[in-house]
Amino acid sequence: MDVESMYQEIILEHYRRPLHAGLREPFDAQVQHVNPTCGDEVTLRVTLKDAGDDAVIADVSYEALGCSISQASASVMADMIIGKTVAEAMRISDEFLTLMQSRGEAEADEDVLGDAIAFAGVSKFPARIKCALLSWMAWKDATAKALIKTEEQA
Amino acid sequence: MTALAGGIGSLDIEAIRSDFPILGRAVRGGRHLIYLDSGATSHKPRQVLDAERDFYTTRNAAAHRGAHLLGEEATDAYEGARARIAEFLRADPGEIVFTKSATEAVNLVAYAMSNAATAGPQANRFSVGPGDEVLVTESEHHANLVPWQQLCERTGATLRWFGVTADGRIDLSDIDELINGRTKVVALTHQSNVTGVVPPVAEVAAAAHKVGALVLADGAQSVPHRPVDVSALGADFLVFSSHKMLGPSGVGVLWGRRELLEAMPPFISGGSMIEIVRMESSTFLPPPARFEAGVPAAAQAVGLAAACDYLDALGMVNVAAHEEALTAHALDALAAVEGLRILGPLDTQDRGGAVSFVLAGIHPHDVGQVLDELGIAVRTGHHCAWPLHRALHAQASTRATFYVYNTHDEVDALADGIRQAQKFFGTV
Numbered sequence: 235m236d237v238e239s240m241y242q243e244i245i246l247e248h249y250r251r252p253l254h255a256g257l258r259e260p261f262d263a264q265v266q267h268v269n270p271t272c273g274d275e276v277t278l279r280v281t282l283k284d285a286g287d288d289a290v291i292a293d294v295s296y297e298a299l300g301c302s303i304s305q306a307s308a309s310v311m312a313d314m315i316i317g318k319t320v321a322e323a324m325r326i327s328d329e330f331l332t333l334m335q336s337r338g339e340a341e342a343d344e345d346v347l348g349d350a351i352a353f354a355g356v357s358k359f360p361a362r363i364k365c366a367l368l369s370w371m372a373w374k375d376a377t378a379k380a381l382i383k384t385e386e387q388a
Numbered sequence: 389m390t391a392l393a394g395g396i397g398s399l400d401i402e403a404i405r406s407d408f409p410i411l412g413r414a415v416r417g418g419r420h421l422i423y424l425d426s427g428a429t430s431h432k433p434r435q436v437l438d439a440e441r442d443f444y445t446t447r448n449a450a451a452h453r454g455a456h457l458l459g460e461e462a463t464d465a466y467e468g469a470r471a472r473i474a475e476f477l478r479a480d481p482g483e484i485v486f487t488k489s490a491t492e493a494v495n496l497v498a499y500a501m502s503n504a505a506t507a508g509p510q511a512n513r514f515s516v517g518p519g520d521e522v523l524v525t526e527s528e529h530h531a532n533l534v535p536w537q538q539l540c541e542r543t544g545a546t547l548r549w550f551g552v553t554a555d556g557r558i559d560l561s562d563i564d565e566l567i568n569g570r571t572k573v574v575a576l577t578h579q580s581n582v583t584g585v586v587p588p589v590a591e592v593a594a595a596a597h598k599v600g601a602l603v604l605a606d607g608a609q610s611v612p613h614r615p616v617d618v619s620a621l622g623a624d625f626l627v628f629s630s631h632k633m634l635g636p637s638g639v640g641v642l643w644g645r646r647e648l649l650e651a652m653p654p655f656i657s658g659g660s661m662i663e664i665v666r667m668e669s670s671t672f673l674p675p676p677a678r679f680e681a682g683v684p685a686a687a688q689a690v691g692l693a694a695a696c697d698y699l700d701a702l703g704m705v706n707v708a709a710h711e712e713a714l715t716a717h718a719l720d721a722l723a724a725v726e727g728l729r730i731l732g733p734l735d736t737q738d739r740g741g742a743v744s745f746v747l748a749g750i751h752p753h754d755v756g757q758v759l760d761e762l763g764i765a766v767r768t769g770h771h772c773a774w775p776l777h778r779a780l781h782a783q784a785s786t787r788a789t790f791y792v793y794n795t796h797d798e799v800d801a802l803a804d805g806i807r808q809a810q811k812f813f814g815t816v
Contacts, residue, residue, distance in 0.1 A: 236416060237761045241754075241812070272753060272769035273777065273784050299783055301753035302813070365753060 239355035240362070241302065245310075248349075249302040254312035258295040262380035267372040269364050274300030276308060276369050280376040282320070285388040289320045289381060294373060301365055303356055308369035310349045320377060326350070327370050334363045399702055399710050405793050407433035407698075419763030422798045427581055427609060427742050427789030428767050429631045432691075439694035440636055443687040451686045452660055452677075466686040470676070472693035476700065477626070477643060478617040485642040485649070485676040486689055490608040491531040493627035493642035494575070496679060497604055498535040499655040501573065502542045507653035514602075514652055518544035521570040523601070525550040525558050525587070526779050527580050530772040532606040532627075536575055545572065552779050556583035556732035563595055571601040578610040578626070582773045582787065583732025583780075584715065584742040586610070593622030602648070608632055612699075612791070613740055614708035618643055634699065634792075635692035639685045649675035656681045699792075707792055711741040714790040714799055718743045721803040726816050728806065731780050744771070744787040747806065749815035752786040758809035759786075764802055 257264075261279035268275040281293040294312040298305050315323040330350050333342045338358035344351045356366045405411050408431045415421045423431065443465055449458035451466040467481070474481040487493040504514035516522065522536050522545050540547045548566055551559045558576070567574065574596040579586050593603040605623040610616055612633030618626055625644045631637040644652070654661060654672055658681035663671040672678045699707060716736050722728055727748035733739045747755055756768035767787045770777045777784065788802055810816045 237757055237812075240757070246813075273774055274753075301751035303753070359757070362753070362757070 240359060242352040242355060244349055244352040245302065245306040248306035248309040252298075252305055252309035254294060254316065255297070255309065256295055257297050258293060261293070261295070262383050263376045265372050265376040265379065267368055267375065269300070269304070269368055271364070272300075274298075274304050274365065274368060276300070276304070276372050278308075278369060278372040278376050280373065280380045282377075282380050282384050285381070285384040287321065289384065291315050291318055291320060291323055291377075296369060296372075298369065300368065301362075303353075303362055303365040304368045307350075307353065307366045310352070311369050311373060314348050314350060315373070320381065323373075323377075327374060330370060331367065333357060334366055397703075397706060399706050399792060401710075401793065401795055404433075404702070407435065408793055409434060409437075411793060415763045415765075416761055417763070422762075422764040422801050424788040424790065424794065424798065424802060425765045425767050426612075426632070426791035426794075427771075427787065429637070430612065430634050430791055431793065432634055432636065432695075433698055435698050436634055436636065436691045436694045440687045440691040443690045448687070450683045453683070462686055465690050466684055469686075469689035469693035472696050473641060473689075476696040477611070478619055479643050480646060482676060483618075483643055483646050483649060485644065485679045486684055487627075487640040487642055487679075488638060488685070489640040490606065490627045490629040491535075491640070493625075493640050494532055494604065494606070495535045496642055496655040497573075497625055497627075497644075497652075498539040500652045502539055503653040503655065505543070510651045511653045513600075516543045516545040516572045519570060520545040520572045521548050521568070522546070523548050523550070523566055523571050523574045523596075525576050526552045527556065527558060527583065527585065527587075527773065527776045528575070528577055529581050529606065529608065530774070531608070532575050532577060532604075533775070536573075546570075550576075552776065554780075555734070556580065556585050556776070556780060557738075558585070558587045560588075560592070563592070567592075567595045567599055567601065569599055571596065571599055573602045573604065575604040576606070578605040578607045578616075578621075578623075579613070579740045579742075580732070580773070580776070581609045581742055581789075582744045582771050582776055582785070584609075584740040585732055586738040586740055588738075590620070590622035593624075597622075609740060609742065613711055615704040624648055630688060630692040630695065633692075633695055635695035636688040639688035639692055641692075642679070644675075646675070649679070652679075654678050654681070658682055660684075702792060710792065711790050712736050714794055714796065715739065715741040715743060717796055717799045718788060718790070718802065721799055722806070725803060725806050725810075727810070729782075731777075731782055731785055741790040742787060743789070744785040746782050746785050747810065747815070750809055750813045752784045754813060755786045755806065755809045758812055759802070759805045762801070762805045762808065764798075764805050766802075 276298040278296040283292040447461040449462035504511040603623040604625040607628040611628040629640040661681040752768035
C-alpha cells in the first residue's frame, strides 16, 4: 500500500509510545491550537532557560488529541528540540515546514531533520499536512510568547 | 435516460451508475472508486451536466435583464427551473428563493430577522431583541447553528437548545420549557448529517406555532434523499442545496411560506431586487425577487431542475427505500466489527443514510487514509457538527453516506476496509 510510505514505522512507534507527553510545570507559555477541519487539538507548554539569543528550550510538554500523524509529530518534535537553542529549533522547524509543503518533491536534509524526515511521505497527502504541522505551529506560537515573557523578566 | 424505474419499485443501480461518468474513473492504485461521501456532495448524472451545458450553449444571458431574445429565453429557463423545483416540493413557485447554498439560505433568514428592527411595522414579527429566545438543537450542522449564534450576538437575544440523547436523537423532554412565550424562532435539522436522525419536525413546529415562533428546517440531508412535501412539513422555512442532490454546486434554495416572505426584509441588496431606487433610499420587489440580488446562477438552477427530473423519474419513494436498505446493511455490517461504535441509532427507524462511527484505538483520519488507499471515499472529522460530537463523546468520527448509485457490495467493501485499517494499525 502507498499509505505505508506515509505511515513509516518510526511514526507508528512514536504514535504508540509518545515521548515527553503530558503537561508539566513550570512553564513560560502555554497555547492551545486546533485543526478546525477535524477538531484535532494540542495544548502545548514551553519552558525556556536564559533569554534572547541565548534562549534554550528547557522543556516542551504537551497534551495532544488527534490522529497518528499529529500525535507522532508532537512526539518527534519534542524529542528533537528539547535542549536545543531556540535558534536551532527554529531552523529545524523551517526545514520541516519546507519539507511538508513540498508535495513529496523536496530533498530534505536528514542532518537537520533527524527522525522528522520520516514525515516526508505525509507531504504527498495535502489533507494530512496540517496534522503534521499542528504541534510545530503550536510550539512556534508558545515560544514567541515565552520569549516575550523572559525578555520582560530579564 | 436509461435508469428510470418509474412508479414504485426497486432501482436499476447498474443503469443509474452508467449515468454518472465520474464513477468510471480509477483512483489510487488504479482501484475502482467507491464513493461513500454523498452527504458532503453528490455526483452529477450526465442529464444534469447536459442541461447546464445546454443552457450555456443555447440560451446564455443574464436572466431578468436584456432587451434581446437570449435574455428572454434565459429568464424563461431560470423561472422554469424555479417552477420545477416548486413542483418537486409541492410548493408554489413564488415561495422558492434561489440562494448560493443552504448555508446562505439560513443566513438570509437570520439576517432578515436582525434587519427587521429597521424595516418598518410589517417586519415586526421577524424582529428579535433582548429577552427573546432563539432555539436550536445540539445536533445542528454549523450552518444551522452559527448564523443563529450570530443573530443573538447582533440583537441581544438568547440562544437556547435541545440536547441530544445517548443515541443521538433530539431530547424533547424539556420542550414545554424550551418553547415558551419568549421563543421567536426554532431552527432544527430535518435529518442529521452525522447520525442520520430524522427529528419530529412537525411536532416541534406545532409547539412553536402555538407560541407564535417561526420554524426553519434544515433540509440539506433530507430533500435529496426522501420525498419532502412542504405542505406537510409543518415548518415555515426549509433550506437545502443543489450539490447534495445530483445538481450543480453554487445554488441553494430557501422555501418560505408566502405571507412570511412577503413581510420579510431583504438580506443581500443590490440589482434586480429593487422596485424604485433614488439617491436617498429604495423600495424592494415582492418575493422571491426581493431576496435574489445580482445576476442569478441560472445555468445552475436549470441543472438543479434537471436533477429534480432525474430524481422524480427514479421516484423519491424508491430512492428512500434503496438508501434505507443500504443503511440497514451498513448498520449490521459495521456492528459486527470489533471495537466499532456507531454514533446515532442502530436501526433505520426515523433515521436516514448517514452512518458515522468511531473505532477503538484508531483516529478517523487514519481510518479514512487506509480506506482512501482502497478506493473508498468517506468523510472524517466532525463533519461541521462539533457540538454534536462533543455530546456523543467523540472527538471526531468517520462517516459513510449513501445515494442512488451506491451498492450493497460497496457497503461490504467498507466493512472489509475498516478491518484492514484495524490490521494495519494493529488494534485487533
